[in-house]
Amino acid sequence: MPRGKVGGKYDRRMSFDDVKDERMLVMVDKLCCWMGGILDEKLNRETLITSIRNGVLMCKLATEIQVAVDDYMNTAEDPGQLPKKPPQNFATDCGARSMEARDNVGKFLQWARDLRVPESSIFSPDDLLKLKGKMNVVNTLLAVARRAKDCGMAADIDAPPKIANAFKGLEEKFGKKFEHTATAFGGAKTALKETTMTLTSGSAWKIVQQKIDSILQLPGKPSYEIFRN
Structure with a gap:
């Protein structure tokens, strides 16, 4: 199915064509560059939402960040409460509207909370699964990137x-x-x-x-x- 198509019709919610604020688009580009580099994936404004919608890439991102978190917990004087493990047993082959996708997203969001991403920055599962708020999803991932840097991850989104x-x-x-x-x-x-x-x-x-x-x-x-x- 071509990008941005749902049920054979073009769906602007799958891309960022409907976002007019250039500052927001810059944030999307930064996120695609950062996340794509960590996961060795080609991400851009057209592919980001479709690529992460079933939650698999986000769980894989958490797995990569967890390596830095583990090192940080072993070396920092007072690291505070942080996740001890990345999302476990997430489904790697599932549709964007499946229950497995919802479970994947839920596991990632719980891990993000354990990473101490502020609750105000956590998106609702339906923001992604039902395409109700893609910029909320972007904001959460940006917050994750900032926390990853705080925990010593070398990949700097900025x-x-x-x-x-x-x-x-x-x-x-x-x-x-x-x-x-x-x-x-x-x-x-x-x-x-x-x-x-x-x-x-x-x-x-x-x-x-x-x-x-x-x-x-x-x-x-x-x-x-x-x-x-």
Whole structure:
């Protein structure tokens, strides 16, 4: 069935065509980049709702985040109450309107509550299952992303736009076009070309490296190998 079609008719609720607020659309794009990067899925405004509607991808997202949560609970001085396990025994092959889908969504939402996502940010199952409030769903997932960062997850939902702005400023300063690599930090998982060139302290690429390091603020050696000797 083509995207955005329900019962053979185009359904605007399945995409974000009916959202006119550009700020909201930017949030959707950030979410797609962040979530897609973690799960190695191609998500965008057209595919997000259809991809997550049966709850499977959200439970898989929780499973990935739980790894960071476990590390955080083992190292933080006072981590507080956090989920000890990701959603368990969720159905991986079910329709968007099935009881299994409702159960999947319920398990994810309970895990999000255990993650201490504020109740005011938790969407109602029907916001997703019956397409009553897709932006409520987006807001919940954004809140989950913020809590994941609080618990030490390296994937930062704000990293790609920050890096994009850094590249824009550098292009203006040096009058040259830099290869845009922001999608590597929360976007599609792509192999990055390593460079063997020694970087001098005043070179444009050295400044790019320093800016990205300061944006990500990752402990120890960053997991990426970009602009490095």
